[in-house]
Amino acid sequence: MHSINDAAGKILSSRQTVALTGAGISTSSGIPDFRGNNGLWKTYNPSIYAHINTFRSDPALVWELAFMLHDLAASTAPNEAHVALAGMERSGLLQGIITQNIDSLHQRAGSRNVINYHGTVDSAECTFCRIGEPVRRAALPVCSICGRTMKPGFTLFGEPVPPSAYLEARNLASYSDVFMVIGTSAVVQPAADLPFIARENGAFIIEMNSEETGLTNYITGCFIKGPVEQTLPLLVNKLNRRN
Template sequence: MQGELNGAARALAGGGTVVALTGAGISIDSGIPAFRGSQGLWDRYDPMDYATIEAFTSHPEKVWPMLLELEDLMAAARPNPAHSALAELEQMGRMHLVITQNIDGLHQAAGSRRVVELHGSGRRMICLDCGQRYGKSIVSMGDMPPRCACGGLIKPDVIFFGEALPQRALLTAMEAAARCRVMLVVGTSAVVAPASSLPLVAKQNRATIIEVNPEPTGLTEGVTDYFLQEGATQIMPRLVQALRSLP
């Protein structure tokens, strides 16, 4: 492990653009359950009944209680040492963009300033009809489901199944993947398109791929150059330390 850690640290130190791609695994230790796991919320709410755009638009009053529980989870969540390590890398000039599949806003809460949210943000609301954005306090006021002044349904500004990804975020992510010299993949098996293509695009453009995951993924064998097999909370501070300790 120390050899892989030092190799990864040297890659980060080597100059050029560094980007991170993060997923649910980085936020589990902050109390946000993995969407595709079997913990808590998703035991009780089948994503097919609660997380598709069709389910939301046809039965918003049924979906909102689940969304409010998710809001509570996110309100209670705090960044963990892995989020902080990525923010520290940015401050050191060794992290140029964090691309995340998470909607919890914990990268920004940890201090990362350059963040692209591929699946939107659970900390904003949007009107499905006119596109007006709201803070999340709108949901605690008045009747369920919350409605916009225009009469449209208000929904968290996150991507439900069946919705297109935000195009500008996706374009920024693809461009960063194509030009980066190092991609740090943290807490994601990167199996869900289109995020799954980002490490491949980076690799095709000769980037070094560093992977932080507790178990091997589809990337580990053929794509990853340095595999740090441990939880993000444990290994990310050690990676920063290894980088700081380089001669």
């Protein structure tokens, strides 16, 4: 079963539907896949600019990348795929989004229950006091309590996923009846575990990607091929007609 009709039927009979999103949902908003051929990691070597060890030795270098990502996200807007998911949540057909993206475009599209699995570019945090605050585009952000240089609010290489996001995401996945994998090949750990946790707990997997992934012929129950900014609005149309 590989059609939008089938996916809509599963979602309409589900009590808890959860979406895991990745780079593919934001590319048409103008945010390149970091890992792609024209990806940011070709310009900014992540083992230098995005590594926790660099933050410890030369935080200005990491903030150079963080300010660039902050400005990039601020210059873009949510696309039809983000809007479609926000609409599903408002209609009671989507209970949560787990996103690997750090661009906050789900929130800007109106989604409310969003787990930022890798943090966001909008915030800075003190690794000592654990306080967070919005990124202000100035000199290096300094903690107002202890005076230390704050860290960008997204997960750097060599760092674990924020523990609260990790636990909340596993919970959402394990209690879902339908688990949607959208715009991601879900190969980066530990997010890669989430579709399998959902499947092991009985969820039906709907995958929406422009190309097949390692999940497609393995645990995916319904594969909808195509750019998600086109396929997600089609799915929402179907849902609205049958809801």
